[in-house]
Amino acid sequence: PPVNVTCNIFINSFGSITETTMDYRLNVFLRQQWNDPRLAYKEYPDDSLDLDPSMLDSIWKPDLFFANEKGANFHEVTTDNKLLRIFQNGNVLYSIRLTLTLSCPMDLKNFPMDSQLCTMQLESFGYTMNDLIFEWLD
Template identity: 90%
Template sequence: MEAFFVIAQLLYSDDGNLDYRVNIFLRQKWNDPRLAYSEYPDDSLDLDPSMLDSIWKPDLFFANEKGANFHEVTTDNKLLRIFKNGNVLYSIR
């Protein structure tokens, strides 16, 4: 499993308490051979993020985080893409 993130915005920093608030884009990649396919010609399939409840996902956590929430303005900011070889890309803001 691979995980990486991009800091989209540093909102504030409280140097006295060593606290800060950021907006990030988080991407996770992993391989699940059970999701490999060959029936479709496309190299990848973009699935509805509601399918996330139906597949295995790696456990990811941020040690020592004080609070977190997901960005939901008009719709969830999530992408779920599955590749022919079973690779999975999950991106969230």
């Protein structure tokens, strides 16, 4: 069966919308949650464990990417802005802070009285819906 990954995005700030480059900039927290039964544990009394972000290379994680991304930055000041939390039942919470520049094709024929609809397109890079299903968490 496919792995269900719930996602949500918190927009920290919405930066510039630039007509000349047809893009917009924003700062977000991207949170993804899924279950990996291989990570379930009973040996520790805590309901969850916060792991060092360096452990991210040691576990499976979804390959989500922004299809309309023109530029992106991770935040590392004063520490990596990443959270990796494992729960006793194998649930995983992965949260990262990103600054994104996303493409927004614009119809400017009514400029400057126009309005635009800019999207944020999230996809799996290599998995199909037979392997991975993204769901929005309210």
